[in-house]
Amino acid sequence: MSDVYEITIWARGVVQDMEGRHMTLIMASSADKDGKFVQAWDDYADLPDRVGVPLRKYVRISDEEIEMRYEYENKNPSLVVIMDDTIVKGLNILWGMDKGGVLVVNSKRSPDEILKFIPNKDLLSKIICVDAEEEFSMEGLDFMGSEGGVEVSAVGAGISAVLAGAACHGTDNLTIDSLVAVSANKEGAKAGYESAVVKDL
Amino acid sequence: MSKKYCEKFNIPKHLQVPLGAVLPANKKENKGMITGNWRTVRPVIDHEACTLCLNCFLFCPDATWHLDEKEEKMVWNADYCKGCLICENECPVDCISAVNELEFKGGVVRLEKPF
Ligand code: SF4
Ligand code: SF4
Numbered sequence: 001m002s003d004v005y006e007i008t009i010w011a012r013g014v015v016q017d018m019e020g021r022h023m024t025l026i027m028a029s030s031a032d033k034d035g036k037f038v039q040a041w042d043d044y045a046d047l048p049d050r051v052g053v054p055l056r057k058y059v060r061i062s063d064e065e066i067e068m069r070y071e072y073e074n075k076n077p078s079l080v081v082i083m084d085d086t087i088v089k090g091l092n093i094l095w096g097m098d099k100g101g102v103l104v105v106n107s108k109r110s111p112d113e114i115l116k117f118i119p120n121k122d123l124l125s126k127i128i129c130v131d132a133e134e135e136f137s138m139e140g141l142d143f144m145g146s147e148g149g150v151e152v153s154a155v156g157a158g159i160s161a162v163l164a165g166a167a168c169h170g171t172d173n174l175t176i177d178s179l180v181a182v183s184a185n186k187e188g189a190k191a192g193y194e195s196a197v198v199k200d201l
Numbered sequence: 202m203s204k205k206y207c208e209k210f211n212i213p214k215h216l217q218v219p220l221g222a223v224l225p226a227n228k229k230e231n232k233g234m235i236t237g238n239w240r241t242v243r244p245v246i247d248h249e250a251c252t253l254c255l256n257c258f259l260f261c262p263d264a265t266w267h268l269d270e271k272e273e274k275m276v277w278n279a280d281y282c283k284g285c286l287i288c289e290n291e292c293p294v295d296c297i298s299a300v301n302e303l304e305f306k307g308g309v310v311r312l313e314k315p316f
Contacts, residue, residue: 052284053239
């Protein structure tokens with residue numbers, strides 16, 4: 001089987017559910033635009049979500065057709081995105097990661113402050129922090145379409161674009177140009193890419 | 202509120218909260234239902250201002266607050282508080298405030314999986 005690049009996104013239940021799903025969709029669409037094979041889906045194991053419950057969302061990117069079709073969990077993520085920084089205290093967010101992975105955190109705090117809360121940080125080769133709420137306020141956005149199969153609002157209109165923009169520093173599988181092209185929040189995606197604090201470990 | 206408690210703390214009759222049933226308090230914690238990792242903010246109590254009215258204890262959906270009768274102060278349990286802030290809302294003297302969870306080193310509830 002070809003090498004599949006796995007991305008796991010951790011979001012807070014209900015309040016970040018839609019943005020988390022949108023992040024998987026824009027990441028997958030942008031890689032698709034770059035000619036890759038992709039998969040993007042929500043987790044089954046963590047549902048039904050309730051407000052604040054940590055949830056996972058997944059993306060797979062590959063140069064060849066992805067054969068892992070009936071596995072609904074990324075067992076070996078190379079990139080992990082944390083949509084709310086307090087999740088680092090509640091879970092082993094690097095679960096399944098091999099040495100050399102990348103972590104993207106939505107936080108006002110510096111990479112060093114976040115690393116203090118990650119006991120298995122030696123797995124990481126890079127940490128990227130971006131203050132997505134600073135770059136794009138979620139105020140006034142509704143959570144419509146939080147459960148549905150059809151997106152009732154534009155995809156990637158909120159902080160998902162900012163965080164996905166920042167994640168472009170973490171892997172060659174995501175390119176900022178394609179990401180901007182597929183996101184509704186184009187300014188946000190660019191701002192996320194530019195304002196990301198990247199620390200190599 | 203128990204009669205003993207009302208007498209001990211001189212709770213006037215009109216402030217005594219009637220209970221529908223008196224059940225023994227939980228003695229065991231259910232480690233299979235940890236909700237502490239839902240929390241983004243935590244309720245921080247100002248013990249000086251707290252009047253031990255027990256509102257937080259009564260309203261908390263996760264039975265997170267209890268009264269330490271010896272020390273005469275409220276005790277909070279980091280493993281189960283989900284940060285809903287109902288207690289902050291219900292405290293009559295506003296002595297509970299919400300503080301971002303990452304301001305604290307402790308209270309880590311690091312599970313392998315969400316559930
Ligand atoms: S924030 Fe909610 S769960 Fe936590 S102690 Fe207060 S009422 Fe209980
Ligand atoms: S509700 Fe407020 S005053 Fe009453 S016991 Fe709780 S913290 Fe103290």
